[in-house]
Amino acid sequence: MEPSASPGLLMRAHSGATYRFDPGALCLELLTTGGPGEFRRYETLHAPEDLAAWAERSRLTPTPVLEVSEDDVAHARRLRDALFRVTTALAEGAGATPADLDTLNEAAAHPPLVPAVGPDGGRRWARGSHGAGLLSTVARDAVDLLTGPFAHRVRVCASDNCFLIYVDTSRPGRRRWCSMEHCGNLHKVRTLRARRAADERDG
Numbered sequence: 001m002e003p004s005a006s007p008g009l010l011m012r013a014h015s016g017a018t019y020r021f022d023p024g025a026l027c028l029e030l031l032t033t034g035g036p037g038e039f040r041r042y043e044t045l046h047a048p049e050d051l052a053a054w055a056e057r058s059r060l061t062p063t064p065v066l067e068v069s070e071d072d073v074a075h076a077r078r079l080r081d082a083l084f085r086v087t088t089a090l091a092e093g094a095g096a097t098p099a100d101l102d103t104l105n106e107a108a109a110h111p112p113l114v115p116a117v118g119p120d121g122g123r124r125w126a127r128g129s130h131g132a133g134l135l136s137t138v139a140r141d142a143v144d145l146l147t148g149p150f151a152h153r154v155r156v157c158a159s160d161n162c163f164l165i166y167v168d169t170s171r172p173g174r175r176r177w178c179s180m181e182h183c184g185n186l187h188k189v190r191t192l193r194a195r196r197a198a199d200e201r202d203g
Contacts, residue, residue, distance in 0.1 A: 027142035072131025107139035
């Protein structure tokens with residue numbers, strides 16, 4: 001009943017093309033719903049059903065049946081924005097603010113989603129799961145990430161115009177892009193075009 005391995009979230013680029021983005025952690029999946037400051041324009045958490053829909057897309061397996069309130073949505077945005085700043089600071093080698101860490105720790109202090117055994121013997125979430133439990137589960141995942149062995153591998157996509165945050169869990173630790181399918185491929189195309197242009201000038 002813990003977050004499972006994920007094939008990634010389905011993302012849509014400005015061009016309309018879709019691609020898979022696996023940030024490597026449940027808490028980082030929440031950052032795809034918007035963010036503070038200039039990232040507010042990407043906001044997708046407007047109503048309880050939006051937070052429930054995000055939970056369905058996330059790596060939580062199976063999808064929890066949630067009771068979500070308007071307050072839960074506001075708290076989700078607050079947690080997400082704090083986590084966005086904390087992980088961005090970490091990726092840049094800077095320290096997190098006490099206020100953002102307090103927000104993260106307060107969310108983690110609530111009871112998380114609770115696993116249970118269903119009548120069919122399968123795994124599920126306990127009845128009565130609610131938004132605060134979902135956010136606690138996300139916040140505890142963030143605590144594990146930030147205090148764990150991969151904390152130094154939290155990174156921002158190397159593309160100039162992409163700000164997606166991920167944790168590089170690959171063995172060599174050389175991941176640079178949010179997705180090789182998207183930003184990695186665009187970089188290859190730009191590099192190839194620049195090389196060809198240089199060859200034409202030199203020729």
